[in-house]
Amino acid sequence: MVFYNRILKCFVLIDLKIGELKHQDLGQMQMYVNYYDREMRLEDENKTIGIVLCQIKSDLVVEYTLPENNEQIFASKYKTILPSREDLIQLISESR
Structure with missing residues (x-):
């Protein structure tokens, strides 16, 4: 999915992965x-941001696949049911 964030002035790419x-x-x-x-x-826009959402995230895969100075691609785990x-x-009470 491709979005444009008007506040950040950049494209935001989102990829949903099953499994x-x-x-x-990440590549x-x-x-x-x-x-x-x-x-x-x-020229006046900021760099594109990429977000990969998956059911099972391996921190080791993320660490070794992305460059050390990465500021554009993020990987996170999602749940298939609502809390x-x-x-x-x-x-909410814990965050106060």
Whole structure:
């Protein structure tokens, strides 16, 4: 999915993956980010951000696939069910 964030003035690319995150998924996102930065981004816009959401995230895969100075691609785990009302209330009370 491709979005444009007006406040950040940049493209935001989101890729939803079913199952475990693979290094190919991050490489594919890097290719998309590079394309948008080189072909779509205007001079006054900020660099494209890539987000990969997956069911199972391996921190080791993320660490070794992305460059150390990476500030454009992010990988995160998602859940296929919503939290219960009680879980949300507890989370809110813990954050205060």
